[in-house]
Amino acid sequence: MFAAALAxxxxxxxxxxxxxAVVVTDGWTRATPPxxxxxxxxxxxxxxxxxxxxxxxxxxxxxxxxHSMSMAGGTMTMRPLxxxxxxxxxxxxxxxxxxxxxxxxxxxxxxVAGAKIPITLRFExxxxxxxxxxxxxxxxx
Amino acid sequence: xxxxxxxxxALGVAMLGVVGWRLHRVVNLEPDQGAPFALVDARSGLxxxxxxxxxxxxxxxxxxxxxxxxxxxxxxxxxxxxxxxxPEAPGLRFVFVTVDPERDTPHKLAAYLGAFDPRxxxxxxxxSEVDKAxxxxxxxxxxxxxxxxxxxxxxxLVLLIDRCDG
Numbered sequence: 001m002f003a004a005a006l007a008x009x010x011x012x013x014x015x016x017x018x019x020x021a022v023v024v025t026d027g028w029t030r031a032t033p034p035x036x037x038x039x040x041x042x043x044x045x046x047x048x049x050x051x052x053x054x055x056x057x058x059x060x061x062x063x064x065x066x067h068s069m070s071m072a073g074g075t076m077t078m079r080p081l082x083x084x085x086x087x088x089x090x091x092x093x094x095x096x097x098x099x100x101x102x103x104x105x106x107x108x109x110x111x112v113a114g115a116k117i118p119i120t121l122r123f124e125x126x127x128x129x130x131x132x133x134x135x136x137x138x139x140x141x
Numbered sequence: 142x143x144x145x146x147x148x149x150x151a152l153g154v155a156m157l158g159v160v161g162w163r164l165h166r167v168v169n170l171e172p173d174q175g176a177p178f179a180l181v182d183a184r185s186g187l188x189x190x191x192x193x194x195x196x197x198x199x200x201x202x203x204x205x206x207x208x209x210x211x212x213x214x215x216x217x218x219x220x221x222x223x224x225x226x227x228p229e230a231p232g233l234r235f236v237f238v239t240v241d242p243e244r245d246t247p248h249k250l251a252a253y254l255g256a257f258d259p260r261x262x263x264x265x266x267x268x269s270e271v272d273k274a275x276x277x278x279x280x281x282x283x284x285x286x287x288x289x290x291x292x293x294x295x296x297x298l299v300l301l302i303d304r305c306d307g
Contacts (some may be wrong), residue, residue, distance in 0.1 A: 030213065033206075033256030035249040037290070040209040063288070069210060075281055076211045076297040097210060104209075105290050138256060139217020141210075 041102030062106030183263035205241035240282035
């Protein structure tokens, strides 16, 4: 009986799928007004093993990039991060308004509140991870 | 501070309390700071000059419609503030001036702003007139190329301007 239980336990452990090393949650973007060419995206990344977000792709826009934004002396500055974003092991990195974010150039249709925008994040080690960005109302932050 | 149009000062602490802009700058224009500008109201097509500012307290913001974050969030806040003012909203004019007149045609600008609040006035014009207005109000904007497109780094403060009728 004990041996059977032990065997079952071992089997369970052995067949349990490995936890993903990178978990992406809370993806969102904001609805775009008519005429807007670009959109942005926000999400939270947690990695159990060190990794790096290196690219973002979506069919909803001509091009996706990883950007930083900062405010200094009242001036907003936005720059692409060609090296991507380092995700240290055990750390949670937030892409949020006012800082790191995804940038979508040339959106193919306006982002409508309530819709979901599918995107693919590419990580150096974890590879591609598909997530959906929930479209929140215009001006959400 | 004596001449009309000079010494545009704060709308006052009371108004700041109502409006509650996190980022704002009190404008105190000197008469020799930049040349007069002549912009166009995107919705009506009517001219908009410095003299048009006289008479109504104005919150002034410079941005562009392709701006992904600071412009839409500021405009959404502007709508919230106008809504909060209720029946007194006509006492505050919110004006959005594009720093990107090459892409922001009057039609595009009017459609964009209408999605936030039709009470928000949009101004555009020739590159040279927009540059004059930026200089007049001490606004910085610099084009940044992104491959086949571009964005602007720009001053993202809301300027508060009084009635200028002193």
